[in-house]
Amino acid sequence: MHPVMTAGLRFIGAGYCLVKADWPKTLRFARESRTLSRRGGARALVGSILAPFRYGTSPEEYFLFGFYDKLHAERKRWVGTVGMWLAQRRFVPATIRGDFADKTRFTERYRELMDGSARFHTATDDPEPLLEALRAAGHDIFIKPADGQCGSGASVLSAEELRQDGRGALARATAGGGTYIVERRLTNHPNLQRISPDALSTIRVVTAVTTAGEIEFLFARARFSNGKVVDNLGSGGLAVPVDLDSGVISGPAIASASLIDRTFERHPKTGETFQGKAIPMWDAVLDLAKRSALRQTEARVIGWDIAVTPDGPLLLEGNHNWGKVLWQMPVGEGMAQELERIKVRVLA
Structure with a gap:
């Protein structure tokens, strides 16, 4: 890849890190770092804001990787959001x-390599055919958004909930909108x-x-x-x-x-x-x-x-x-x- 294009993508990636940063969590990390290192606190917070451009790490990663207590050479040994994004877009074609x-x-x-019980459901679907199948199976179920990340939006419904108030329980579990995967809860x-x-x-x-x-x-x-x-x-x-x-x-x-x-x-x-x-x-x-x-x-x-x-x-x-x-x-x-x-x- 041409160096100018790489530099441009790095800049875009750094901007993404700042836009998508969890700032309440980052501020909490900054406060915690003050108790762990004399280089923590406000100084570390400033470092975390500059980190996407200097190291390709998000503000949260700056703290998770302990950069507030590391020298520049040590920080360069770690891979952050930007470096992984640039590599992974080459590893898997668009x-x-x-x-x-x-x-x-x-x-x-x-x-065929999975459990095989997965069904798809959206809030606009008629829930009765799905509920009838789930009740007949008699399992607890696990529900997750089809586009979810890091477990966000996932929930569990028991077989008892499905029997007593299946329509309401399913509606609450899929209230975030979009498509959900509904499958048997594995043990x-x-x-x-x-x-x-x-x-x-x-x-x-x-x-x-x-x-x-x-x-x-x-x-x-x-x-x-x-x-x-x-x-x-x-x-x-x-x-x-x-x-x-x-x-x-x-x-x-x-x-x-x-x-x-x-x-x-x-x-x-x-x-x-x-x-x-x-x-x-x-x-x-x-x-x-x-x-x-x-x-x-x-x-x-x-x-x-x-x-x-x-x-x-x-x-x-x-x-x-x-x-x-x-x-x-x-x-x-x-x-x-x-x-x-x-x-x-x-x-x-």
């Missing part, structure tokens, strides 16, 4: 990006359920299709709910690093809701330890990620969200924007150099 951004399209393309494998019983825990496995057409596993993370119906970091969940070879959790959990007390050796609610526990059926998890990647090899790098149920792993989603925070924070290490190595392996 012509197929919608297959991952739109969950209805993704579900249709990858359905964790017992080994994962002991750690976090409130929601389905998911494994993010990121794969790359190399220029030689081979599938590489880049990294894996596991996510656990912290009392909500979703496990996403952005919705208050916890994330841990997972060793690719063994499937064993290799470090404590991290959270991104606060800068203070954000590392957890044990789950805050169940008291279960994280490090050293094995993700069940790990070989099958990797096999599912590989089969998913082979479905559409034009998508060079994708983050696959996989659930490990009592009956085995199931694919949930594929993400073309697979997460700079989830990649770097659980290991406390910037991945800018690793991103450059990935580009060499996957881009012709």
Whole structure:
């Protein structure tokens, strides 16, 4: 790409970071940073505003990555929103990006690797045919917006709610408008359920299709709910690093809701330890990620969200924007150099 075009895109990306910034959260982070470093507070807030242009990070990422207490050279080792956006738009062509951004399209393309129970519903649809099918199935259901991100707008309806006031419950769950995916609520494998019983825990496995057409596993993370119906970091969940070879959790959990007390050796609610526990059926998890990647090899790098149920792993989603925070924070290490190595392996 021509350097002038790259510079222009970086400027656009930096502006996007400022427009989309969560300023109440950023201000809270600035206040918290004052208790953690003498370079925190107002000075750090100014740094976070300049960070999109200097480092390609959003104001929130400036604090999450601990830039307020890092020197310039250390900050350059981390990848922010802008750098990931520039890379990921090359990893996945625009012509197929919608297959991952739109969950209805993704579900249709990858359905046989998934649970298979998903149905689509909008607020203008007659709910009775759907409710009749859901009541007959007798399951609790999970509902999420087809264009949702980070668990936003997701909810759970019990089989009892569907029986007693299905029309009203469904209307409330889909009040945000647009298309929703309605599917059977899956349950964790017992080994994962002991750690976090409130929601389905998911494994993010990121794969790359190399220029030689081979599938590489880049990294894996596991996510656990912290009392909500979703496990996403952005919705208050916890994330841990997972060793690719063994499937064993290799470090404590991290959270991104606060800068203070954000590392957890044990789950805050169940008291279960994280490090050293094995993700069940790990070989099958990797096999599912590989089969998913082979479905559409034009998508060079994708983050696959996989659930490990009592009956085995199931694919949930594929993400073309697979997460700079989830990649770097659980290991406390910037991945800018690793991103450059990935580009060499996957881009012709």
